[in-house]
Amino acid sequence: MSGLRQSLPGATITGWAAALPDTVVTNADFEARLDTSDAWIVERTGIRERRFGGTTSTLAIEACRGALKRAGVEAGDVDLLILATTTPDKRVPATSSIVHAELGCRGAAFDLNAACAGFVYALVTAVSMFQAGFRRALVVGSDTLSRITDQDDRGTAVLFGDGAGAVVVEATPDHELILSHDLGLDGSLLPILYCNHAGYIQMEGREVYRRAVRATVESAARVLSGTGTSGAEVKLFVPHQANRRIIDAVVDRLGIVPERSVIVVDRTGNTSASSVPIALTEAVEAGRVEDGDLILMSGFGAGMTWASALLRWGT
Numbered sequence: 001m002s003g004l005r006q007s008l009p010g011a012t013i014t015g016w017a018a019a020l021p022d023t024v025v026t027n028a029d030f031e032a033r034l035d036t037s038d039a040w041i042v043e044r045t046g047i048r049e050r051r052f053g054g055t056t057s058t059l060a061i062e063a064c065r066g067a068l069k070r071a072g073v074e075a076g077d078v079d080l081l082i083l084a085t086t087t088p089d090k091r092v093p094a095t096s097s098i099v100h101a102e103l104g105c106r107g108a109a110f111d112l113n114a115a116c117a118g119f120v121y122a123l124v125t126a127v128s129m130f131q132a133g134f135r136r137a138l139v140v141g142s143d144t145l146s147r148i149t150d151q152d153d154r155g156t157a158v159l160f161g162d163g164a165g166a167v168v169v170e171a172t173p174d175h176e177l178i179l180s181h182d183l184g185l186d187g188s189l190l191p192i193l194y195c196n197h198a199g200y201i202q203m204e205g206r207e208v209y210r211r212a213v214r215a216t217v218e219s220a221a222r223v224l225s226g227t228g229t230s231g232a233e234v235k236l237f238v239p240h241q242a243n244r245r246i247i248d249a250v251v252d253r254l255g256i257v258p259e260r261s262v263i264v265v266d267r268t269g270n271t272s273a274s275s276v277p278i279a280l281t282e283a284v285e286a287g288r289v290e291d292g293d294l295i296l297m298s299g300f301g302a303g304m305t306w307a308s309a310l311l312r313w314g315t
């Protein structure tokens with residue numbers, strides 16, 4: 001089930017920031033206590049290190065503060081906060097309540113769980129909400145997957161990290177930000193990737209890999225074809241950062257210029273809903289996009305969910 005929709009209200013991204021915990025966990029750290037090796041991890045995933053620590057709310061607050069500062073926007077002028085996460089601090093209330101209170105936002109706030117596709121789901125949702133009268137949104141992906149990963153399971157422990165990324169999105173009639181989008185889900189694939197309450201992530205890695213490549217290619221191709229855009233016209237590809245091999249396979253199949261894809265997975269591991277805004281922040285801060293450039297975002301995750309959006313950058 002999937003849906004391509006167009007004609008969202010006008011918007012611009014005016015602020016962006018990432019937050020990573022201080023503790024660096026290298027492949028050598030895993031080598032020291034699990035039956036694994038730096039060579040295996042790098043070859044199969046591209047991951048060299050990841051960060052562990054913080055909570056979903058503390059990381060989200062840090063990223064939101066950075067994005068607000070970059071945008072020159074006061075928290076009190078934000079009327080919508082959407083927090084994409086699969087690792088909420090508490091069962092009740094939503095982690096967005098904690099972030100909303102700490103920052104001093106006004107208006108609505110809610111959590112959104114679409115796993116690693118969560119940030120793109122949240123961004124499309126926020127811009128859609130401008131139709132309902134909201135004007136200024138904080139969209140944040142924050143996850144602390146290290147808390148729900150069995151650190152003695154070599155099959156999953158080496159893959160995940162903690163972090164957050166946020167953007168400020170403002171309504172404007174003058175700029176079309178989201179040119180096309182594709183949000184979808186195949187719930188029949190739940191058994192290949194899930195985590196029960198008080199349990200650890202369970203994953204059929206090879207099957208997730210196969211499905212992830214297919215879902216991302218098909219979803220991204222739909223948003224490109226929906227606007228008559230070729231992969232070669234994409235100036236920046238910001239994929240979910242689960243595995244370098246998945247990103248390279250998708251880039252190859254979509255005809256995207258390889259140097260235009262953003263890679264942070266080598267330093268962050270898979271940070272779930274945070275990975276797209278962390279990668280976007282790094283690329284924008286490095287001056288890799290200019291006004292008018294086309295940015296393709298694409299993610300997939302447990303559910304299985306997928307989400308892609310074609311953006312025109314404009315500040």
Ligand code: ACO
Pocket residue numbers: 035036037040041044045115116154155156158193203204205206207208209212242243270272300301302
């Ligand atoms: N170190 C050494 N060996 C390992 C490790 C490790 N860390 N982990 C697994 N192995 C072994 C396996 O036990 C297996 O051994 P066997 O052949 O003796 O049984 C062998 O390596 C091959 O295992 P595979 O799982 O087939 O290896 P594969 O090449 O598929 O790589 C990986 C595994 C990296 C997990 C890959 O399948 C992958 O990236 N899958 C996608 C994962 C993903 O994206 N998950 C996130 C989804 S997003 C979300 O919502 C959280």
